[in-house]
Amino acid sequence: MSHNSFGHLFRVTTWGESHGPAIGAVIDGCPPRIPLTEADIQPFLDRRRPGQSRFTTQRQEPDQVRILSGVYTETDGIQYTTGTPIGLEITNVDQRSKDYSAIGNQFRPGHADFTYDAKYGIRDPRGGGRSSARETAMRVAAGAVARRIIPGVTIRGALVQIGPHRIDRNRWDWAEVDNNPFFCPDAGSVDLFTTYLDGIRKAGSSIGAVIEIVAEGVPPGLGAPIYGKLDGDLAAAMMSINAVKGVEIGAGFGAAELTGEENADEIRLGNDGAPYFRSNHAGGILGGISTGQPVVARFAVKPTSSILTTRQSIDRFGNEIDIMTKGRHDPCVGIRAVPVGEAMMACVIADHFLRHRGQVG
Ligand SMILES: Cc1cc2nc3c(=O)[nH]c(=O)nc-3n(C[C@H](O)[C@H](O)[C@H](O)COP(=O)(O)O)c2cc1C
Secondary structure (H helix, E strand, C coil): CCCCEECCCCEEEEEECCCCCEEEEEEECCCCCCECCHHHHHHHHHHHCCCCCCCCCCCCCCCCEEECCCEEECCCCCEEECCCCEEEEEECCCCCHHHHHHHCCECCCCCCHHHHHHHHCCCCCHHHHHHCHHHHHHHHHHHHHHHHHCCCCEEEEEEEEECCEECCHHHCCHHHHHHCCCCCCCHHHHHHHHHHHHHHHHCCCCCCEEEEEEEECCCCCCECCHHHCHHHHHHHHHHCCCCEEEEEECCHHHHHHCCHHHHCCCEEECCCCCEEECCCCCCCEECCEECCCCEEEEEEECCCCCCCCCEEEEECCCCEEEECCCCCCCCCCCCCHHHHHHHHHHHHHHHHHHHHHHHHC
16 A cells, blocks of 8 residues: 655655554654654653543553654764654554454445455454554654654644534633643533533444644745645645544635635734734635744544444445444544644644755755
8 A cells, every 4th residue: 555655855654553563653854963752752642542531442552652763862962863764663552353353344334444445455454454543643753753843833733613512712721722631722611522422422422523723833934836835735634634524724614704804814014023914814824835823724523433323334245234333432533633633733834844944945
């Protein structure tokens, strides 16, 4: 299977299956002499790790990352990147493959079983194999390395909607995001989310969510017109996350309801003579190039397709079947998609930072 890499100058390749011995990534193009140890990566993996609340899968994976290559401890005692490929590995420790024996020859509606079989004629069904979001752990690890390349950029994500329930944006407080199991920035919505998702979970069902990722401190000029647009690359990166079905930049689909006067972000000069924008409907990107405003991306995550309710499908042999998915699944995969979205934002911005530096110095 090809197409396991993304990025141009900061290029990430991932490998591994959900129930294989390990998953891993190779990061090519990271500049040399950046201090980097496992301790710089692990906190981000810990935020994505499964089994941390009753609202995520109960699979217990410590997700302990190992750096296998691309770093060297200098005479000053600091471990730096060397500019050579950085190899990362996480051992899988909590596979329960027997949960999947029943569906090895069956196609779960809404999952990738049918299309993988149609394309390759063979697949590893255990835990979803390569289509499992276990792979996203490596994106989070790569994102942690990407952040080291752009230390002036702060990238944060939050869950802003579960099912029909939206947060109150007037109560947005970034400090709340790590105080609840939903990555929710609105403390006032947490009780409602809890009751609602408990109902979904106990019914053996699942539900979708909307995630917002904000990058602050992005300098103006990153991105390129036409085929190297920052928003184009961000959209592709977010859409590549498992279960994402829609991506917006800035006002996004809401821009269709705005007039030109409402939508166009007016520009003035500040006291220091530097230009500033009076609003940010553009989501920090104009003509594919960053404006210097916060870069804002939102994505919609569909409900987990593996549910306990019996559904109609077919098997590999052309028989119509009724299917019910056992195993351990997140009732709302959007929750753990938050650190993954942050990581994809970090990788894309780091890549564009290097590409910008490569062209204009
Ligand atoms: C963090 C995360 C965890 C996921 N966990 C599950 C899961 O437990 N069960 C499941 O059926 N799908 C899960 N998914 C979604 C599937 O990986 C995804 O729906 C599947 O690969 C098909 O791809 P598509 O939905 O992008 O078309 C998860 C997605 C994310 C982002």
